[in-house]
Amino acid sequence: MTITSDDELEALRKIGRIVARTLEAMGQALEPGMTTKELDDIGRALLEAEGARSAPELAYGFPGATCISVGPDVAHGIPGDRRIAAGDLVNIDVSAELDGFYGDTGASFAVPPVSKTIERLCRDGRRAMWSGIRAVRPGAPLNAIGKGVEGFARKNGYTLIRNLASHGVGRSLHEEPEGLATWYDPADRRTIGEGLVFTIEPFLALGDDWVDELDDGWTLRPSRGGPAVQYEHTLVATKNGPVILTLAA
Template sequence: MIVESEKEINSLKAIGRVVAQTLKLMMEQAQPGITTAELDAIGREFLEKEGAQSAPQVMYSFLAQPASAFRLSSRTVSPATRYCRQGQLINIDVSAEMGGYFADTGGSMVVAKQVSEYDKMIEATKSALVKAVQAARAGQPLNGIGKAIQDEAKRNGFGVIFDLTGHGIGHKLHEEPTQVYNYYKSKDRRMLDEGVVLAIEPFLTTGRGHIFEESDGWSLRTIDRTIAAQFEHTVIVTKDEPIILTLA
């Protein structure tokens, strides 16, 4: 989507605020003993109260509600039956639609405990997102986003997940430009247009950087069972600082 009016900007800001607040609420409620289904119910209720609905349901008729706390995991999991455990690294991804506009956000956290190994990766992934957003300027190469992510990951002693990418968003959950890579792809010659809306989502890992989808059609697992983390913002690209839509 290319933003063409103030009305579109305000509509995107509105749904961006809703998904950001949903993510914040779900992360606050992710305590030991709660199931991912219960977390989904909390998120669904908040979305409905705000007049929004789950993007996976709107776009793909996916039965899970706004998010699965185990969307990205080093273990085999099922969103409807898994319990959050103290000290567990989880990822929550929230995407929703309101008034014909979509926004997408996500974050990783450790449940009710500090774990130095996990905390280091979480902070590095947050930093990679900041660097990636800063690289998203109109007239600049799209692959600068991936370079910023990969450079920051390497600086902190991590790798990236090559199989997962950011994407365009706006009137649909997934739009052009597709495959906003989380690593530097030299052959990608695309340039960033002013007003394009992107979901930027770095994924960092301690492993080889490849994943597969579980049989539930939703959960993801690293092939080498290593840990991974993700943070995500939806932004509008401008010639200056991007407009970050998904701030709570």
């Protein structure tokens, strides 16, 4: 989507705040012993209280309001009876629709106690995302985002999952531009237009660069089973730089 009016921007800010606050509340509620279904129920209740609808459920018939993946799984995990344990690495992805506009955000949470390696991976997952966000400006190549993320990853000894990418969003959950690599792709000649709405969501890993789909048809797990994290914002490119739409405040 490319924003054409202040009303569209405000509508995207509104749904962006809703998904951001939902993600924040779910992260705060996360504790050992609860099931991923119980955590998802919290997310569903918060979305419904705002009049928002789960985007994966609406768009794809996903069996849950939010995607909750417990390591080594990294994405599209189905909420269910699995109990979260101390030491788990949990990814929560919240996307929703309100009045025809979509917001999409996500984060990984380490349930204490965890190793210094996992603490560092979570910290650097956020830093990797911001390395991409800082490259956003109208007229810049889209692959500058991946160049920034990959540069950070290589410098700090990480790998990136290369079959999961960022995407356009706004009037639907996934729209053009699709396949926005969070690694440098010199073949991508597209540029960032003013007003373009899209996500930036690198998957930073310790050795893995690919995920496989499990037999449930949804859950994605790194091929070598190593830890990986994802952090995601929806943003819009403006002449004054990137504006983050998925902020809780």
